Amino acid sequence: MPAIDDVIKNRFFVFICGCIAAIAALQFGLSSMAGFVSSFSPLLFPTLTIFLLVFHLFIACFMAMRYWCDRRRLYLVALAFAFAGSSCLMVGTMSSFPAWFELYQFTDNNYNDAMIFFMFRHLMMAVLIIAATVLYTLRHQPLSRTIHLIVIGTVAIFTTCMIILAWCYSSHYILFGIDLVDNETRQFMMLWDQVINIILIMVWLVAFITMMVITRLRNLFWASGAFLCLTYLVSLSILLFSGQVEGLGWYQARIFETTATLLIIFVLLCDVFSLYRDSNSRYQQSYQNAIRDALTHLYNRSYFYDALKQALKTASDVSPVSVIVSDLDRFKRINDTYGHLQGDKVLQFVATLLTESVRPQDIAARIGGEEFVLLLTHTASADAHQVAERIRVKLNGYDRATSNNQLPEKISISMGVYTATSAQVTEEECVERADKAMYQAKETGRNRVVVWQ
Ligand SMILES: Nc1nc2c(ncn2[C@@H]2O[C@H](COP(=O)(O)OP(=O)(O)OP(=O)(O)O)[C@@H](O)[C@H]2O)c(=O)[nH]1
Numbered sequence: 242m243p244a245i246d247d248v249i250k251n252r253f254f255v256f257i258c259g260c261i262a263a264i265a266a267l268q269f270g271l272s273s274m275a276g277f278v279s280s281f282s283p284l285l286f287p288t289l290t291i292f293l294l295v296f297h298l299f300i301a302c303f304m305a306m307r308y309w310c311d312r313r314r315l316y317l318v319a320l321a322f323a324f325a326g327s328s329c330l331m332v333g334t335m336s337s338f339p340a341w342f343e344l345y346q347f348t349d350n351n352y353n354d355a356m357i358f359f360m361f362r363h364l365m366m367a368v369l370i371i372a373a374t375v376l377y378t379l380r381h382q383p384l385s386r387t388i389h390l391i392v393i394g395t396v397a398i399f400t401t402c403m404i405i406l407a408w409c410y411s412s413h414y415i416l417f418g419i420d421l422v423d424n425e426t427r428q429f430m431m432l433w434d435q436v437i438n439i440i441l442i443m444v445w446l447v448a449f450i451t452m453m454v455i456t457r458l459r460n461l462f463w464a465s466g467a468f469l470c471l472t473y474l475v476s477l478s479i480l481l482f483s484g485q486v487e488g489l490g491w492y493q494a495r496i497f498e499t500t501a502t503l504l505i506i507f508v509l510l511c512d513v514f515s516l517y518r519d520s521n522s523r524y525q526q527s528y529q530n531a532i533r534d535a536l537t538h539l540y541n542r543s544y545f546y547d548a549l550k551q552a553l554k555t556a557s558d559v560s561p562v563s564v565i566v567s568d569l570d571r572f573k574r575i576n577d578t579y580g581h582l583q584g585d586k587v588l589q590f591v592a593t594l595l596t597e598s599v600r601p602q603d604i605a606a607r608i609g610g611e612e613f614v615l616l617l618t619h620t621a622s623a624d625a626h627q628v629a630e631r632i633r634v635k636l637n638g639y640d641r642a643t644s645n646n647q648l649p650e651k652i653s654i655s656m657g658v659y660t661a662t663s664a665q666v667t668e669e670e671c672v673e674r675a676d677k678a679m680y681q682a683k684e685t686g687r688n689r690v691v692v693w694q
Pocket residue numbers: 536568569570571572573574576580581582583584585588609610611683687
């Protein structure tokens with residue numbers, strides 16, 4: 242069934258199914274709830290508005306901060322203004338519900354003013370969301386600072402104009418009369434029902450289609466944005482048929498909007514989480530690159546010296562610190578005979594053997610070409626000698642077959658041990674003394690361990 246599989250995998254199909262399921266679930270939940278409640282509390286609507294106001298403010302701040310971080314995604318500016326402007330207009334909506342501020346003023350709600358703020362809020366958000374979607378197409382273009390300033394300025398002026406207009410039309414000043422709701426009967430007026438509501442539906446339809454076509458729902462962020470547009474479309478359609486404020490449709494519209502906004506917040510939080518995870522793993526990666534040797538993945542010279550310096554601070558007779566310097570014998574011959582690549586394999590084999598032969602708290606490092614060093618804390622001279630001897634014997638026991646072709650032939654190692662029993666000795670002195678012991682091992686025949694005396 243390849244054709245059906247393709248349809249199911251198609252993200253538009255998944256999105257539409259998800260939206261239908263979510264809206265149907267919300268609709269069902271609200272209808273069931275309405276069955277239990279004889280009448281809605283007069284504080285329900287302003288309470289939902291307060292929630293929405295805070296959510297929109299949160300989204301606006303988030304978008305603005307993200308834009309501020311990289312100054313490339315200009316579309317975030319339009320979205321930040323859409324949500325910030327929406328929060329400002331919701332403050333206006335709140336002022337139309339005095340019961341929220343003044344006890345027992347339940348009958349003084351000015352629904353006409355609330356609808357004026359609602360109308361300007363939707364118009365402003367839809368236009369800014371369309372603008373953001375169009376700006377999204379420019380995300381890969383290197384735009385000059387002037388263009389950024391022009392876009393930010395235009396968006397800011399548009400948002401401010403919308404807010405000023407909303408406040409003027411709700412000011413009851415004689416020049417700015419507009420009747421959307423009859424405050425006595427709570428019925429929508431013809432202007433709302435037959436003109437404004439339909440215009441808003443059209444504008445949100447354009448916003449929804451533009452978003453689907455331009456962003457192609459390429460990530461969860463745009464999918465949640467498209468869901469927001471869709472819930473606005475559904476809400477306005479419900480209002481078109483409900484005929485009055487304070488009915489079920491009035492609350493449905495607000496709950497749909499709150500749910501879609503919560504979805505956006507959830508997506509933004511996921512975004513923050515994945516950004517944190519990525520940057521943390523990149524930090525870990527670069528930190529490891531900075532402290533490890535690229536070929537063997539053992540610690541590098543500078544990390545080893547830092548660790549030794551720390552360990553020496555507490556060195557004493559009861560807590561001795563041992564250093565073992567090791568150098569492969571006649572390694573130049575291995576390189577010359579079998580080539581550098583084979584030489585590298587030998588170094589990797591020895592590195593693995595060293596790491597596996599010490600405790601997890603010990604440090605194995607590569608401090609030169611074929612020179613390795615071990616730092617063993619709380620280890621006395623006799624014990625360090627034993628560890629070195631064990632490694633030497635083990636390495637010398639491998640040949641080509643038992644090393645799984647990592648070693649071209651049997652190889653040996655010379656090792657020098659020095660143990661510090663006081664904090665007076667420096668890290669350079671420690672390595673120098675272990676190095677001298679290692680050279681004694683070379684001079685007295687190689688393939689042996691010598692303890693510094
Ligand atoms: N394959 C490989 N070889 C390296 C690397 N770093 C250093 N070498 C080689 O290691 C060899 C070190 O040789 P020498 O220091 O002369 O000593 P040796 O041949 O091991 O002899 P003794 O130490 O006296 O037993 C040189 O040939 C270097 O080129 C590396 O990263 N990979």
